[in-house]
Amino acid sequence: MNYNNFIAITNRHLCKKNDYLQQIKHIAQLHPKAIVLREKDLPLEEYIALAKNVLQICKKEDTTLILHNYAEAAHVLEHPYIHLPISILSTILPSDNIRSSITMLGTSVHSIEQALLAKQFGCNYIFAGNIYETNCKPGLAGKGLNFLKEVVQIAYMPVYAIGGISPDTIKEVLSTGAAGGCMMSGFMEH
Numbered sequence: 001m002n003y004n005n006f007i008a009i010t011n012r013h014l015c016k017k018n019d020y021l022q023q024i025k026h027i028a029q030l031h032p033k034a035i036v037l038r039e040k041d042l043p044l045e046e047y048i049a050l051a052k053n054v055l056q057i058c059k060k061e062d063t064t065l066i067l068h069n070y071a072e073a074a075h076v077l078e079h080p081y082i083h084l085p086i087s088i089l090s091t092i093l094p095s096d097n098i099r100s101s102i103t104m105l106g107t108s109v110h111s112i113e114q115a116l117l118a119k120q121f122g123c124n125y126i127f128a129g130n131i132y133e134t135n136c137k138p139g140l141a142g143k144g145l146n147f148l149k150e151v152v153q154i155a156y157m158p159v160y161a162i163g164g165i166s167p168d169t170i171k172e173v174l175s176t177g178a179a180g181g182c183m184m185s186g187f188m189e190h
Helices: 020-029 044-061 071-077 086-092 112-120 144-155 170-174
Strands: 006-009 034-037 065-068 081-083 104-109 125-129 159-162 180-183
Touching: 020 034, 020 044, 034 044, 044 065, 044 071, 065 071, 071 081, 086 104, 086 112, 104 112, 112 125, 112 144, 125 144, 144 159, 144 170, 170 180
Parallel strands: 006 034, 006 180, 034 065, 065 081, 081 104, 104 125, 125 159, 159 180
Antiparallel strands: none
């Protein structure tokens, strides 16, 4: 299978098959569009230490790594790719020190209003979701393909569907004009 339309989202708590770093290496060897290191429950220092190891793996496998949640980690590691929750974009971006070193900025949106904010903040891409119901957010109904299509139409940047995305659903996701989809369980559990 070709994974170039997928972004892998990490979650070490789902990693059952391999050691976490072995699983990251396996994912990197599949060459998804990118890997987002989403281990937001770690303290900053532990996240930075983990990110150093994952960066080495991704460089060796020629796979893009996007850090998540910790703008300080991106700054410390001099890594220009970061995905930040929309709730903290407005507090982080005014810092010229951090913003000037970021060349790829992304966020996740759950409404049309948030997609418009992402444009204002100068994001390079957005994740839109949750599109389908997912085990990550049990009981939360998916927003559906029409929502995804609306976000794609107003975004004028690459939009990746998130929430319940799998190889079985990627064709209908792409049919909306989305650039691809994000997958967590499918990458972390296999």
